[in-house]
């Protein structure tokens with residue numbers, strides 16, 4: 001606790017050297033770890049890495065940690081212009097903790113007497129709580145060293161999985177992400193193209209669009225089905241079989257049968273499930289049953305259209 005807390009003074013002072021406007025708001029230490037709440041314009045991993053390296057240099061230098069007392073915060077600030085304090089919380093006699101020649105901070109908690117006792121500090125994560133308020137999670141000593149070893153191993157496993165040298169892991173990942181986005185967009189375009197060229201079958205004066213696809217973009221498929229039924233006397237019965245099969249059954253508003261009831265009933269028969277609204281419903285079923293499901297649904301739709 002004293003180690004983690006003293007290391008926090010050093011870390012915060014190191015952040016302040018990079019971002020002078022930064023100010024600590026609160027520090028918490030518990031069995032889950034340590035959290036430093038601070039205000040800073042912008043925090044990123046480059047700033048964190050610089051601050052952590054500087055903090056560990058100060059820890060290794062074995063600087064003395066001393067205490068000073070002043071009658072008031074005003075007095076303290078006159079003597080120590082660089083004093084850090086969370087002003088609103090400090091009243092009356094003030095205790096100042098000095099990390100020899102590196103940092104002066106008003107604080108009432110317990111500290112170690114030499115920075116070497118902190119051993120090692122590492123930031124394990126940070127997040128923005130809103131505005132310029134951030135929280136930084138950190139570990140010190142043995143726990144920090146174990147964390148570092150685990151994270152390096154994880155990083156190397158990612159590098160191996162990507163087949164990219166460890167220095168290029170970030171770029172390789174960003175490229176991969178970009179590529180995946182491009183492919184998804186192209187698949188969505190292809191899906192749209194295929195659906196735009198799907199010819200309906202005329203059943204009792206109603207256009208029925210039916211097809212079983214394998215590996216299309218499902219969102220595009222559902223969107224297109226929705227667009228198809230904006231014309232009158234139209235039914236769309238479409239499926240996409242991948243690991244499981246997505247089945248969409250929808251109809252134009254002028255028709256009256258309940259797609260949701262019909263889909264639910266047929267999918268259940270084949271070990272799937274589904275539902276939705278009377279005019280637009282979706283569901284899933286094991287892929288191997290997709291063809292049969294579509295056949296059954298089409299036959300039932302035909303029956304219903306014949307009755308009208």
Ligand SMILES: [Zn+2]
Nearest residue numbers: 005097107109
């Ligand atoms: Zn303190």
